Amino acid sequence: MFSPEFREEAAREVVENSKSIVSVAKSLGVSATTLSNWVKAYRAKGADGEPSLELADRARLREAERELRELRQKVAFLEEVATYFASEQR
Incomplete structure (x- = not known):
């Protein structure tokens, strides 16, 4: 078509x-x-x-991207916790 x-x-x-x-x-x-x-x-x-990319490379890339997403979420959470505890100290 x-x-x-x-x-x-x-x-x-x-x-x-x-x-x-x-x-x-x-x-x-x-x-x-x-x-x-x-x-x-x-x-x-x-x-x-x-x-x-070969199939194995694509799989490694997806795994690395997933791990990066998780680490970014953890960093964001830790930043929020640090902000909370910093405000509690005042």
Whole structure:
């Protein structure tokens, strides 16, 4: 239905211009799910300038991102606790 060139240009719009899939999909008249699949394929072939990650590398990256989120939450909590106890001292 859509040409490969159209698909690639739509995916490039999302990736290179940091636009949301939903907004680009709306402007082009395609579903967000369809555009999401095009973006995944575009990224998988390394068209965004970054080499495609192997499965093991992606798993390590997801694990590192999860750990980073948890550590940020802990830091935020500890900052709140420190603020509470600092205000109690007065």
